[in-house]
Amino acid sequence: xxxxxxxxxxxxxxxxxxxxxxxxxxxxxxxxxxxxxxxxxxxxxxxxxxxxxxxxxxxxxxxxxxxxxxxxxxxxxxxxxxxxxxx
Amino acid sequence: xxxxxxxxxxxxxxxxxxxxxxxxxxxxxxxxxxxxxxxxxxxxxxxxxxxxxxxxxxxxxxxxxxxxxxxxxxxxxxxxxxxxxxxxxxxxxxxxxxxxxxxxxxxxxxxxxxxxxxxxxxxxxxxxxxxxxxxxxxxxxxxxxxxxxxxxxxxxxxxxxxxxxxxxxxxxxxxxxxxxxxxxxxxxxxxxxxxxxxxxxxxxxxxxxxxxxxxxxxxxxxxxxxxxxxxxxxxxxxxxxxxxxxxxxxxxxxxxxxxxxxxxxxxxxxxxxxxxxxxxxxxxxxxxxxxxxxxxxxxxxxxxxxxxxxxxxxxxxxxxxxxxxxxxxxxxxxxxxxxxxxxxxxxxxxxxxxxxxxxxxxxxxxxxxxxxxxxxxxxxxxxxxxxxxxxxxxxxx
Numbered sequence: 422x423x424x425x426x427x428x429x430x431x432x433x434x435x436x437x438x439x440x441x442x443x444x445x446x447x448x449x450x451x452x453x454x455x456x457x458x459x460x461x462x463x464x465x466x467x468x469x470x471x472x473x474x475x476x477x478x479x480x481x482x483x484x485x486x487x488x489x490x491x492x493x494x495x496x497x498x499x500x501x502x503x504x505x506x507x508x
Numbered sequence: 509x510x511x512x513x514x515x516x517x518x519x520x521x522x523x524x525x526x527x528x529x530x531x532x533x534x535x536x537x538x539x540x541x542x543x544x545x546x547x548x549x550x551x552x553x554x555x556x557x558x559x560x561x562x563x564x565x566x567x568x569x570x571x572x573x574x575x576x577x578x579x580x581x582x583x584x585x586x587x588x589x590x591x592x593x594x595x596x597x598x599x600x601x602x603x604x605x606x607x608x609x610x611x612x613x614x615x616x617x618x619x620x621x622x623x624x625x626x627x628x629x630x631x632x633x634x635x636x637x638x639x640x641x642x643x644x645x646x647x648x649x650x651x652x653x654x655x656x657x658x659x660x661x662x663x664x665x666x667x668x669x670x671x672x673x674x675x676x677x678x679x680x681x682x683x684x685x686x687x688x689x690x691x692x693x694x695x696x697x698x699x700x701x702x703x704x705x706x707x708x709x710x711x712x713x714x715x716x717x718x719x720x721x722x723x724x725x726x727x728x729x730x731x732x733x734x735x736x737x738x739x740x741x742x743x744x745x746x747x748x749x750x751x752x753x754x755x756x757x758x759x760x761x762x763x764x765x766x767x768x769x770x771x772x773x774x775x776x777x778x779x780x781x782x783x784x785x786x787x788x789x790x791x792x793x794x795x796x797x798x799x800x801x802x803x804x805x806x807x808x809x810x811x812x813x814x815x816x817x818x819x820x821x822x823x824x825x826x827x828x829x830x831x832x833x834x835x836x837x838x839x840x841x842x843x844x845x846x847x848x849x850x851x852x853x854x855x856x857x858x859x860x861x862x863x864x865x866x867x868x869x870x871x872x873x874x875x876x877x878x879x880x881x882x883x884x885x886x887x888x889x890x891x892x893x894x895x896x897x898x899x900x901x902x903x904x905x
Contacts, residue, residue: 445779462779464832465736466807476731485726485734 425505426479428498435497438474442467453494481505510559511579517548517820519844520696524548525573526580531563537583542816544580549692550784551685555817561585626653635659682780689782700844704759708839709888710875713896715855719870721902737855738829739800741895743905745827745850746770746792748894754883755848755876755891756824764847764882773823773843774803776810784810785826785843786819796905831855837873847879850895 426434436448443461457463463471472483472491481504483491490500514524525547537543542554543563564582568574625642627635631654635642645662647654700706718740726734749756749770757766771787778784788794788802809815825847828840831854838851853873860869874895876888898905 443779458832464777465738466804469734469736469804470808473731483731485723 428502431479431498431501431505432494434478435475435494435501438471438478441474442470451494453498456492457494458492475501479505481508509564509582509584510561512543512557512581512583514546514574514576514578514580515555515817515821516576517546517550517553517817518692518696519699520692521548521576523573523575524553526568526570527552528570529566529581530554533563533565535563537561537563540818546817549688550820551689551813551815553815553817553820557583559583559585628653628655631656631659686781689778693782696843697841700841704842704844704847705880706842706877707880707885707888708875708877709885709892710837710873711889711892711896712858712871712873713899714860715870715872715899718899718902719855733797733800735796735800736803738852739796739803740899740902740905741829741852742772742774742788742791742803742827743794743796743799744895744898745825746772747898747905748891749825750792751894752883752887752891754887755878757847757882758824758845759847759879759882760845767824769822769824771822771824773826773846774806775826775828775840776807779811784815784820785823785828786810786815787823789818789822825849827852829853831872838875840875840877842877842879847882849877851875851877 436451439446439451439457439461440448443463446461452460457468457471461467468488472488475481475491475497476483479501481501483504487500491497514526517524527545527547529544531537531541531543537557537560539557539560541557543557544555546553546555562584564584566581568578568580574580626647626649627642632642634640634656635645640659640663642654642659645654645658647658649655649658715737719737722735722737722740729735753766754764756770757764759765769790770792771789772791773785773787775783775785786806788799788806791799794802806815806819823843823846826840826843826849828838828849829852830838831852834854836853836856838853840849840851842849851874853875855870855872857868858871859866860871861867862869874892876892878888
């Protein structure tokens with residue numbers, strides 16, 4: 422069973438995964454409502470590596486159709502909180 | 509006996525700095541083994557051995573800048589007697605100049621008695637061979653047990669950290685690296701526009717079938733094995749080159765030399781600025797799964813600074829895609845000595861006529877830039893038509 426995480430813990434996990442694909446990024450300056458692509462110039466390969474890193478850290482399966490819901494920090498936290506609640 | 513020389517890793521490369529030897533004199537080397545690291549304008553590149561044998565002698569000290577073609581080491585073929593090299597001097601250009609102070613090699617970590625750690629005997633032996641301190645290894649087995657894979661992962665991490673220190677020491681500031689890369693790109697692109705009579709042809713491809721197939725396919729796959737549509741484009745280009753082989757060639761001297769192997773170079777933008785276009789070897793022969801895995805690995809290594817010499821010297825054509833930046837058409841500049849480059853734009857929704865009905869379709873513009881000394885627009889058009897046709901049967905790619 423997947424352990425439940427707080428929203429802060431999910432935020433930390435998401436930012437750590439972002440840091441892996443964009444090591445030069447100032448993670449403290451990430452705007453939570455703005456898409457990662459617009460803030461960090463990430464491409465589809467970066468995004469794939471990002472969702473795989475989140476998947477490995479949180480042990481959640483993320484369908485490809487749900488990728489758009491993970492386009493921003495707030496989107497990720499909302500989506501992953503709901504996903505882990507159901508797990 | 510053969511000289512292992514400073515390789516040319518692109519039309520724009522004149523010299524490189526030997527950063528480190530990864531094999532010692534007296535060690536056996538296999539063809540393809542990485543035996544040295546060299547700093548070029550494209551970053552730190554891993555240099556592979558071109559033959560199997562014994563690394564008999566190194567001729568150039570780490571942190572020395574030498575011209576392309578300079579003998580760096582002597583490799584003796586298996587079973588052949590030892591012999592002195594004809595000359596340890598550079599083949600051409602100025603004598604080697606130290607670039608920066610040598611980096612002290614990091615001593616291997618001592619092997620620590622594992623004590624109460626749960627370690628398999630074979631993992632313990634491997635740790636001793638690789639100089640890995642088992643205390644520092646994170647075990648992923650039951651109860652934190654340490655396996656061979658854990659030891660290998662720890663060794664790889666240690667290598668990466670040592671490598672990072674060498675890169676930081678060798679390559680100067682990020683601004684310096686970017687400036688050198690821009691200068692190298694400027695030289696290659698100016699040469700291309702000066703020497704190569706480009707022609708351009710483009711077509712609009714209906715991506716409906718390919719994207720539908722990809723969506724269905726990815727539904728069946730675990731996350732790590734999902735495909736990006738860019739892989740379908742790469743495979744389609746590679747297979748189309750079999751039908752129009754004159755585009756898979758290099759311009760050498762004053763003539764075209766076709767390549768039997770199809771090594772598609774992929775333009776990869778670097779996060780620090782600039783770009784590289786390393787090869788996916790034998791692109792046409794790889795399954796989509798292999799291609800995706802190798803593409804992902806190539807992008808990761810390109811951005812982390814871990815490309816290999818053959819990846820930079822072997823491309824026979826380049827593919828560049830700017831669709832994710834919102835670009836609809838790409839008219840790319842050929843990277844000499846290649847004779848063609850393919851540009852892909854963004855997948856966009858457009859009204860499309862199917863069976864005399866206007867329907868919405870996802871379409872993409874593919875553009876071929878090709879060398880008119882080698883091919884004509886007619887053949888270029890056939891190539892794009894083949895790419896289009898192949899993408900209409902994605903399950904066969």
